[in-house]
Each structure stands twice: as structure tokens, then as C-alpha cells.
Amino acid sequence: MRLVLFDIDGTLLREGIAPKLAFARALRETYDTAAPVSGFRFAGMTDPQCVMEIMRMAGLPDEVILRGRDECLTRYVEHLAAEMREHDGAKLFPGVRDLLERLNERPDALVGLLTGNTRGGASLKLRRWSLEPYFRFGAFGDDHEDRPTLAKIALQRAQELLGRPMGGDAATVVGDTPRDVACARAIGARAVVVATGQVPREELLAAGPDALLDSFADREAALGAILP
Template identity: 35%
Template structure:
């Protein structure tokens, strides 16, 4: 049986700095005609694009509709696609991320993808900017427009992987790697084991407190990362 490894992107594999907000502000103004208020952006960390955009509209007194949501998403994704060079210049791959992705991609007993709050085009743009896209199977990932919450994304990714690879994936054969309490809770409520990395705003103690099976300081020790991920997948509940 293969292990399905689902990576969070932002602050787990890479960081793009303030560019995300810049692109978001531009997309919001283009679509709504309003300037994004200084207090009018909810926290991005660990949340889906669908939830973030919906809440932003509500904070600005704009009635949410699916067509408006889709227009904003399209503009946001287009902005990222047009700024690949800027992402490359101002962002960075976090220590050990490339090596971990490559090591898992070379294994026949692993299916590797992403579980991210980013919508799919943005996820692809971010990873492609640093040539990380070759290591993951985007077809079996789950993304920020698939659902407003992260936990249901786990099951969705499992179903997509099962359909493509012809074998079931469950909580014993799925590992979510992320940097926030949202990631840990998503794994536990969605049906995955969790390896957390303290490379974002949450420290190791916080990630342990919310129940991560394992917490690593970062991804820099490739053998430890791989052993942690695959060992966690095989542990009984």
C-alpha cells in the first residue's frame, strides 16, 4: 500500500512574503471597485482562499455571490500567474523542502501532492516559480476553492488519489505536513496523520498542544523528515 503525502505550501515548503497581499489588493479593487481597507483582510494562515475571499467581501459590506467569488478568484489567480518572476525574486524555498519533495517523489510507495488553502492555479504558480511543481501530482491534491474549510479537503484528496491510483487511502496511509494548528486539526478531523513543522508563526509547543503526531523544527534534515512522514503513516491509531 502506498502512502499519500499531502503538503501544505505556504510557510511549509516556501514563503512569498508580502507579495500575496499586494496581488490580493489589486484583484479586489479591479473586481469590486473598492480599495481594500487596512483592517479588511482576515488572517491568511491555514485558511482556504474561498473562506478568506468570502470573509473579505463581508467585511467590506459586499454581498457574496458565487459569480462574484469566481471573478475575484480568477483575477487573483491571474495576478499570480503574471508575477512568477516576482515570486521567484522575492520569495524563497524553505530549508530542506526541495530535498524532501525530491526524495519522496523518487519512491514508488508514495503518492505526493498538496493540501492547501490556495486555489489550484495559485498553488501551481507558487511551486512552478521555484521548479518544485515536478515533484507533486496536482491531480490528486485538494485546494482552496474546493471547500471553505480545510478538513473536508483531506477526504477529497484521498478520493482523487484512490480514483487515479486504484487503491484506497485512509487515516493510516495519509500524512498531512503543515505548519499551523489549522493543518493539524484538518488532518485529525479529515482523516490523516500529521507531521507539523515549526516554520511558520506557530512554535513547536503550540503544534504539539493541538495534537500533531510529530513536530519538526524544519525540513532541513532530509532523512529525519522522510522517516517521520513514512513512520507516522504506518503507526497504528
């Protein structure tokens, strides 16, 4: 049995401007200060980590940021729903649905999420493309702010679902940034990266993934990389 743990943004889909606008609104309302969101690189970071980093850049002390963080993330998801209705620019990457379909047919694969999105944010993004049913379990940004810890939580949830212990070497983490590779390594998992996100190929290669794909358009190549 192989666990296949998917990142969302840059890996399965792209959301356009909506999440940034929603984040900026939530930060402003929660912390009452201008949030330097526009130049911020969200790629590979968990949502609670983004709140922390952006508000540190705005000069707020950690204890103030932490006190408002849950409230801020709740507001973010509310605003995200509204911003997604108002803005286009979202895209499902080539081959994603077909790949998820095929993986779900495999009796030797269990497909889950390993994402920095909060549960609510992930659900909104996946629902737009009716992708939710492909994922049996997941670890989310509201479980922990640290991505490598999320990998451990995902592994633990897979074990609970299967009712037996499982090593990280039975997992493949699929993402689009060096942070996804690092979190795969944290549990001894295979790391597959896809260059559909914002990170250039050379930077992805430098992170030392087990496989690098240009996209999931070549289904057999993708399946071969994910299920070695």
C-alpha cells in the same frame, strides 16, 4: 502505501508580499470597496475563505461576496503572476527539494498537494522553484473552501489514481498551522507540522500534531516523521 499531502505556504515556501498585493487588487476590482487586507492572517485559510472573511470585514453581505468570488479568484491569479515578477522576498525552505526528491523515489509513498491555494495560484508558486513535477495529484482551494473537505477530496483523488480504496489512516498531512492538523484529523490522517510558517511552536504543539519539526533541513528526521 502512504499518501503524503503537502500544504504549500509556510510549509514548502514563502512568497513575500506578492500574494497580499494581488489579493488586495483583485478584491478592490471585483467588489469596488477597500479591502482590509494588511492585518489579515491568511495562514491556513483557503483562498475562497480569505475572500469571504475579508469582504465580511468590509461589511459586504454573503450573497454579494459569493456572487463575485470566482471572478475575484481568477483576477487574483492574474495579478499574482504580475506581482511575483515585480517583488522579491520569495524563499524555498531548507531541505524541501531534497525531501520531495527522496519521497518521490520511494515506491511506498504517493506525494500530493492539500492546499488552500487555487490550482492556478499553486501552480505559479511551485513553478518558480520547479516543484510541480513532484506532486502526482492534489486538492485545491477552488475545489472547496473548507480545508477538512479538501482532505477528503485529496483522499478520493488518490484512490482514483491508485484504483483502489484507501483509508485516511494511510495518509500523512504536512502543514504549518493548527488548521492543517485539524484537516488531517478530519480524515484520520497523521499530522506533521513544520515551524517554518508564521505560527509559533507553542501554538503548533497545542494543536496536538503527531510530530513537530523545526524545518526539513534534517532529512532523516523529516522522513521518519512523515513515513512512520
